[in-house]
Amino acid sequence: MEEKSIAELKAMSTRVRKDLLDALYHAGSGHPGGALSSVEILVALYFRCMRVDPENPTWEDRDRLVFSKGHACPALYAVLAERGFFDLEVLKTLRKPDSILQGHPVWGKVPGVDTCSGSLGQGASIAGGMALYGKKRHRDYKVFCVLGDGESEEGQVWAAAMSAGHFGLNNLIVILDNNDLQIDGRVRDIMSIYPVIDKYRAFNFDTIEVSDGNDIEQVIDAIELARKSTGRPTFIQCHTVKGKGVPLLENKVDSHGRTITKEILEQAVAGLDAAEGGAAE
């Protein structure tokens, strides 16, 4: 794949937002808020930073992504489809009984999906296992794990962090989609995970803080820096906005599981088009 410019990656992020909203509209249910917040992280990974081959999704030496916040999978599905892992038309089958695109990702069904996720916190350990195996066998692939901030209230996330630090998994990069909202309210109010950078430092991670995790340049810079780590796993805290790109959903608690109606979809697409037009001028 020819390397895309930052402008092209921004345009791709907008396309992915429209794709995932359309998929959620066709599904009639799902999780738009956390999907929209993670778009730049996923576009940066699949269109710039990860070594993958859509023609050979199970390539042994590919970089791996464990998308632990599985409920936000419409974003992952849209990015994989745009990247050529499967046909864009398939997105309209999201959450249908026989679809490869289940409500939470299923390994073996979706080309490009490296593991099941959905039961929160479990991806952190699965990613650790993949990274440990790569280290033991002297493979040079990287393992990326995208975690939610609400998800980080699960104890398993911290057991996984402890072990990644213990094993010195320098091929593991954990990215927090830190939109600071969960189903019942603000993360800081429901069950605070903060200070989160300090926790990962204490578990022997290198850490990077990205002030705007919906700015694709910042995200790419952080991931490129993390790829160079030699001795320790890296944690990237990406401050993001839940529902990003859709004013009706932005930074709203109820964006988590909001049904995307025809009206919301049309309004959102018009808004995204207008924003893109404005940016291009």
Add this chain to the structure above:
Amino acid sequence: MMQIRKAYGEALVRFAEDYDYYVMDADVANATMSCIFRDAYPDRFIDMGIAEDNMFGYAAGISLCGMPVFASAFAPFSAGRAYDQIRNSIMYPGCNVKVVVTHGGIQAGMDGGSHQCVEDIALMRAIPKSVVLCPADERETFACVKAAIEHQGPVVLRIGRSDGGTLHDSDVDVKIGRGFLLRDGADVAVIAAGTVVNAALQAAKTLAAQGIDVAVVSMTSLKPLDEELVLACAEKTNCIVTFEDHNVIGGLGGAVCELLSEKRPTPVTRHGVMDRFGCSGTEAELAVKFGLDEAGITGAILKAYRNKKR
């Protein structure tokens, strides 16, 4: 004769040259006996410390890179505590991880009820498409480990702590979905699993002297159950006793009743832990207390036999 858990550790070493796999433990390698493998193949062994949920997640991740994994922990902390990880990280995607559930039933002995999981088989058996094997002696243990290696996908091995006597005179071949008819009989059939099978066999020998002809099955494959063998036993005896170091709810007794109630209604006596928590004691003391010794199973067989004659 060898403890089942020791046979498990020895088996991991025996097959290590012919098959590639990793072995993981959660700080109980010296009790599950995975330490035997650790000492022989340190590069292929990973101790995850006291974090069973994390261990099973790592096991899933390693297997997704193409390497099969045996991961062991005591029954309450594997099948129990890490149930969600076993279900969602391993079974749902069908990862090639062998979930080794040790010290099942009351065999954790002195450690008491917190460490005695009497519902592990029920939990593992109810997961869709799961395979659950439970060896009854040293030879079955070696064969179960081999069968697990050769099966592409998750397998639960329920490994007892104690020795199960000598049930087979020579090496056996365990097939998923097959049990062993150790002794044929026409009056009562005892379908048992795990280290208690030996007590059933001894009871059958004693009862033979009293003129009661008792068949004994080692149901090594708890799931899929050996339906053919259970149905044949029911047909021949019309009197079934199930026997397990596990709650009588949801384990082998439950599995046999589910089958027979639909395919050949037959009186079944479920003998095992009678829906109660365990307690501290030596293994011998607890076997007596919970009726899992020869006297206990003999009583259950005689009761079933008398009811049948009525």
